[in-house]
Amino acid sequence: MDNLLSRTRHQAVFVFFAAAVVCWAQPQINPDNVKLTMAHVQGSVYVLMGDGGNITVQVGKDGVAMVDTGFAPLAVKAMAEIRKLNTGPVVWIVNTHVHTDHTGGNAEIMKLGMTRESVGPPRLVAQSNVLNRMSGPQPNGAPPIPEAAWPNDEYFLPTKDFFFNSEAVIVYHVPNAHTDGDSLVFFRRSDVLSTGDIFTPEHYPIIDLARGGSVEGEIKGLNQIIDITVPAKYQEGGTMVIPGHGRLCDEADVVEYRNMVTIIRDRLVDMIHRGMTLEQVKAAKPTLDYDTQYGATSGIWTTDMFVEAAYKSLSTKTVSEK
Amino acid sequence: MMRSRLLASILLAAASMLGQGVPPPSGIGPPGRPQPPKSGEAAAPVDFTGYWVSVVSEDWRWRMVTPIRGDFASIPMNEEARRIGNAWDPDKDIAAGEQCKSYGAPAIMRVPGRLHISWADENTLKIETDAGKQTRLLHFTVKPPQSVERSWQGYSIANWERPVRGSGTPGFGLGATREGTHGKSLEVTTTELRAGYLRKNGPPYSENTVLKEYYDLHKERNGDTWFTVTTIVTDPKYLNEPFVTSTDFKKIPDGAGWDPSACSAK
Amino acid sequence: MFAALLAVPAFAQVDFTGEWAPLYHEDGPERLPGPELGDYTELPINAAARMAADTYDADRISVVPEYQCRPHGADYSMRGLGNLRIWQEIDQNSQKLIAFHTHMLAWDSERTIWMDGRPHPPAYAPHTWQGFSTGVWDGNMLTITTTHLKVNYLRRNGVPRSDKAIFTEHWMRHGDYLTVVTVIEDPVYLTEPLVRSDNWSLDPGQNIGIFGCEYAPEVPRPEGTVPAHLPGNNPYLREFAGWYGLPYEATRGGAETMYPEYMKKIAGEYHPPAKCSRYCKCTSLFDCNLNSK
Numbered sequence: 001m002d003n004l005l006s007r008t009r010h011q012a013v014f015v016f017f018a019a020a021v022v023c024w025a026q027p028q029i030n031p032d033n034v035k036l037t038m039a040h041v042q043g044s045v046y047v048l049m050g051d052g053g054n055i056t057v058q059v060g061k062d063g064v065a066m067v068d069t070g071f072a073p074l075a076v077k078a079m080a081e082i083r084k085l086n087t088g089p090v091v092w093i094v095n096t097h098v099h100t101d102h103t104g105g106n107a108e109i110m111k112l113g114m115t116r117e118s119v120g121p122p123r124l125v126a127q128s129n130v131l132n133r134m135s136g137p138q139p140n141g142a143p144p145i146p147e148a149a150w151p152n153d154e155y156f157l158p159t160k161d162f163f164f165n166s167e168a169v170i171v172y173h174v175p176n177a178h179t180d181g182d183s184l185v186f187f188r189r190s191d192v193l194s195t196g197d198i199f200t201p202e203h204y205p206i207i208d209l210a211r212g213g214s215v216e217g218e219i220k221g222l223n224q225i226i227d228i229t230v231p232a233k234y235q236e237g238g239t240m241v242i243p244g245h246g247r248l249c250d251e252a253d254v255v256e257y258r259n260m261v262t263i264i265r266d267r268l269v270d271m272i273h274r275g276m277t278l279e280q281v282k283a284a285k286p287t288l289d290y291d292t293q294y295g296a297t298s299g300i301w302t303t304d305m306f307v308e309a310a311y312k313s314l315s316t317k318t319v320s321e322k
Numbered sequence: 323m324m325r326s327r328l329l330a331s332i333l334l335a336a337a338s339m340l341g342q343g344v345p346p347p348s349g350i351g352p353p354g355r356p357q358p359p360k361s362g363e364a365a366a367p368v369d370f371t372g373y374w375v376s377v378v379s380e381d382w383r384w385r386m387v388t389p390i391r392g393d394f395a396s397i398p399m400n401e402e403a404r405r406i407g408n409a410w411d412p413d414k415d416i417a418a419g420e421q422c423k424s425y426g427a428p429a430i431m432r433v434p435g436r437l438h439i440s441w442a443d444e445n446t447l448k449i450e451t452d453a454g455k456q457t458r459l460l461h462f463t464v465k466p467p468q469s470v471e472r473s474w475q476g477y478s479i480a481n482w483e484r485p486v487r488g489s490g491t492p493g494f495g496l497g498a499t500r501e502g503t504h505g506k507s508l509e510v511t512t513t514e515l516r517a518g519y520l521r522k523n524g525p526p527y528s529e530n531t532v533l534k535e536y537y538d539l540h541k542e543r544n545g546d547t548w549f550t551v552t553t554i555v556t557d558p559k560y561l562n563e564p565f566v567t568s569t570d571f572k573k574i575p576d577g578a579g580w581d582p583s584a585c586s587a588k
Numbered sequence: 589m590f591a592a593l594l595a596v597p598a599f600a601q602v603d604f605t606g607e608w609a610p611l612y613h614e615d616g617p618e619r620l621p622g623p624e625l626g627d628y629t630e631l632p633i634n635a636a637a638r639m640a641a642d643t644y645d646a647d648r649i650s651v652v653p654e655y656q657c658r659p660h661g662a663d664y665s666m667r668g669l670g671n672l673r674i675w676q677e678i679d680q681n682s683q684k685l686i687a688f689h690t691h692m693l694a695w696d697s698e699r700t701i702w703m704d705g706r707p708h709p710p711a712y713a714p715h716t717w718q719g720f721s722t723g724v725w726d727g728n729m730l731t732i733t734t735t736h737l738k739v740n741y742l743r744r745n746g747v748p749r750s751d752k753a754i755f756t757e758h759w760m761r762h763g764d765y766l767t768v769v770t771v772i773e774d775p776v777y778l779t780e781p782l783v784r785s786d787n788w789s790l791d792p793g794q795n796i797g798i799f800g801c802e803y804a805p806e807v808p809r810p811e812g813t814v815p816a817h818l819p820g821n822n823p824y825l826r827e828f829a830g831w832y833g834l835p836y837e838a839t840r841g842g843a844e845t846m847y848p849e850y851m852k853k854i855a856g857e858y859h860p861p862a863k864c865s866r867y868c869k870c871t872s873l874f875d876c877n878l879n880s881k
Binding site: 367375376377378379380381382383386387388389390391392393394395396397398434435436453483505506507509536538540542543544546548550552554565566567568569570572579581 | 611612613614615616617629630631726727728729731733754756758760762765767769771773781782783784785786787789832833834838845846847848849850851854858860861862863864867868869870871876881
C-alpha cells in the first residue's frame with residue numbers, strides 16, 4: 001500500500017498534462033524533482049512513466065522504437081532510462097498525437113537517440129494532421145515549434161506498419177477522437193497496444209475540439225482498441241494496453257472506459273434532442289455516477305469542461321445530421 | 323554412546339525451543355508448582371468489553387423489519403418447522419406473555435441493536451442488549467449447575483478457544499512446532515433454552531437446541547474495531563442441518579444511542 | 589542430525605486447506621438466484637453508486653460480448669457463489685509457508701494469497717479480477733489485504749465497485765466451519781466500509797468441476813452498444829419495494845439504513861403483504877426458486 005500513488009499526486013500529474021493540452025504550453029518542470037519509472041509490459045515492450053504522457057519503449061537487436069517522447073525538459077532523463085535497457089540507436093518514434101506532453105521531447109530524442117550505428121535520424125512517424133499542426137502557426141500566440149521536432153515520416157492512410165525487433169508494428173489512425181491526428185500503435189508479437197490519449201483510465205477523456213477532437217470519434221477509437229485487443233482467459237491479460245496516462249491495462253479496463261463514454265454520450269444526445277441548453281444539461285448532472293471515479297471540480301480539465309466539450313461536439317453533429 | 327548423544331541432542335533442542343519462548347504443549351513445562359487456572363477475565367486474549375452496534379449488512383429485510391409471514395428464506399428448516407412457522411400468531415404470543423420468543427439466545431444477536439459487554443465477575447462475561455432488554459451471562463466454567471431453569475437466554479458456558487491440535491501424543495513432533503494454539507476466539511455453548519423463534523415471524527427452534535457461538539475480534543484499516551459472532555444453531559427437531567449465521571458489530575465509544583426497548587412480538 | 593533438530597520450521601498457524609462448500613443461510617435469494625432490481629438495502633452506497641445502479645440494464649451482460657465471460661472479483665467471489673478449494677504452498681527448502689491458493693468454481697477463478705511478506709505492486713501495475721493479496725496472521729485469524737482489483741460490482745443488479753477499492757478479509761476456522769469477514773473500502777462508491785461475513789462448511793467429498801466460458805454474440809446490435817436506462821427512466825426500480833411492502837426510501841440503501849435507529853424511522857411505513865410469495869424457501873441452488881415455499 002505504501003507504493004500506491006496517492007490521489008494527490010495523480011491530480012498533480014493530470015494538471016500538468018491537461019495544461020499542455022489546453023494551454024499549448026510546456027509546463028515548468030524541474031527534472032530533478034521528477035521520478036521516471038521504467039516497467040516491463042510484455043515481450044519486447046516497456047513503458048516509461050512519470051510526469052507527462054506514458055512513453056512506450058520497444059527494444060531489441062535492431063535498436064529502440066518509442067511511442068511518444070514526453071515533455072521536453074524530461075527528454076534527457078527519459079533517454080537515460082532507455083539506455084539502461086538498450087544502447088542501440090533509436091530508429092522509430094511514433095507520436096500518438098500533437099500535444100506537448102507526448103511530443104515535447106521529440107527534438108531532443110531525435111538527437112540523443114542517434115548512435116554510431118545510426119544510418120540516419122530516427123523516423124518520426126505521425127498522422128499527417130500532427131505535422132500540419134506542428135508546422136503551422138501555433139494557437140494562442142505560442143512560439144513556433146522547431147522543425148527538428150516535426151514528424152519526418154507522416155502518414156495519411158488508415159494505417160502504417162513496419163517490422164522492427166522481430167515483430168510487426170502497426171500504426172492505426174483514429175480520426176477525430178482526442179484530436180484529429182490520433183494514432184494507436186500495436187506491437188503485434190509482444191501483444192501490446194499504445195493508445196495515446198484516446199484512453200486515459202484515470203480521467204474523463206479530453207476532447208480537444210480546437211484540434212479536431214469529437215466524442216463520437218473518441219468512442220469509435222475506444223471500440224477500435226477493443227477490436228484489436230484479445231484477452232487471455234476470462235477477459236484478463238492477453239493484449240496489454242498502455243494508455244496515454246495512467247496504469248497498465250487490458251481489454252476489460254478499456255471496456256469499462258468505453259462504456260462510460262458511450263453511456264454519457266447517449267444521455268447527452270437524449271438531452272440535446274429534448275432541447276436542453278448546456279446549462280440545463282450541466283445542472284442535470286449527467287455524469288454523476290462517474291464523477292467520483294473520473295471527474296474533477298477544479299484544475300485544467302474539470303467535469304464541467306468535459307460535459308461542455310461533449311455537448312458541443314454532439315450538438316454540432318446533431319445539427320449537421322439535421 | 324550414540325544413543326545417549328542422540329538423547330542429549332533431543333533434550334538440548336527441547337530446551338532451546340523453550341528458551342525461544344515457543345509455548346510447549348500442555349503437560350510439558352518447566353518443573354515447579356502447578357499454576358492455578360486463570361480466570362476468564364485474566365485469560366482473555368482480547369477485550370470484548372464496551373459498547374457495540376450492529377451494522378445490518380446482511381439479511382436486511384429479515385432483521386430491520388418483521389419478515390413477511392411465511393418468509394423463511396435461508397433457514398434450513400424441515401417441513402414440521404415450516405408448518406409451525408406458517409401458523410405464527412403474534413397476538414397469541416402476546417397473550418401468553420411470550421413477546422420475547424424471537425429474542426432468545428439463538429436469535430438475539432441477529433436483532434439490530436446495541437450491546438453492552440462487561441465482566442459481571444472475573445468468570446462471567448455479561449452481554450446486555452437494548453433490543454428486548456435481554457441479558458446473557460457467559461460463564462467461564464466447566465459445566466452447568468445441576469438444575470437450571472430454562473430461559474430465553476439459556477445457560478452459556480464460555481471458554482477461550484484453543485484450536486484443535488490433532489490426535490496423537492501430547493508432545494511436540496520431532497523438528498516441528500505446533501503453533502496455532504494462540505486462539506483469540508471466544509467459544510460459547512448454550513443449552514437449557516426455552517423454545518423460541520429464529521426470526522420474528524415464527525420459524526421455531528426447540529428447547530433441545532444446542533447453540534454454539536464463536537466471537538472473533540478484528541481491527542480494520544480505518545481504526546474501527548469490530549467483532550463477528552458465528553452462530554451455529556443445532557436443532558434436529560426443526561432443522562435439516564445446523565443453521566449457521568455470522569453477525570457483525572462495530573465498537574462505539576460509549577453508550578450514546580443506547581435505546582432500551584421491550585420485546586415486541588410483531 | 590543435531591542441526592536439523594535445532595531448526596524450527598514455522599508451519600501455518602491454522603490449516604484452512606481443503607474443499608469448502610458455501611452455506612447460504614444468510615441472504616440466500618440475493619446470493620443464489622440474484623438480487624432484485626432496485627434492491628440496494630444493506631449497502632452503504634453514495635449517490636454515484638445509486639445512479640449507476642439505477643441506470644444499469646442487465647442486458648449489458650449479453651449484449652456487450654466482453655461481459656459474457658467477465659468473472660466475479662475476489663471480493664464478490666467470497667460472497668460464496670461457488671465452491672472453494674484452498675491449498676498451501678510450502679517452500680521445500682525452508683518449509684515455510686509461501687502462499688495460500690484458492691480456486692473457486694465460478695469462472696475457475698484462482699487467487700494467490702502471499703504469506704512471505706512481499707510488498708504489493710506499484711500503483712501502475714495492471715489490475716486483475718482477483719487482485720493482489722497478502723496475508724498476515726493475527727493469532728489464529730488470517731487477515732488478507734487485496735489491492736489492484738478490476739472494476740466489478742458489489743451486487744449483481746448494477747451496484748458497482750471501483751478499481752480503487754481495497755478489500756480486506758479475516759478468515760477464521762472453527763472446527764469444520766470457515767467464517768470469512770469481508771471488508772470493502774471503496775472511496776468511489778461507498779461512504780463507509782462494507783463489512784459482511786459469510787460461512788463455508790468443510791466438504792471433503794466435494795469435487796469442483798470446470799466452469800468454462802466462451803463468448804458468443806447472439807443479439808444483433810450496432811457495434812459498441814451499451815444497454816443502459818436513461819436517468820429517471822428505469823421503470824423497474826419500485827418493484828422491489830412493492831413486492832415486500834417496504835418504504836421506497838429504505839430500498840435505496842445508504843449507511844443510515846443499516847443502523848438500528850433506522851427501524852424507528854420506517855416503523856409506520858412498512859406494509860408487508862399478507863404472506864410470502866417470493867423466495868420463501870431458498871437455502872441452496874436446488875430449492876431457491878421464485879415460487880418455492
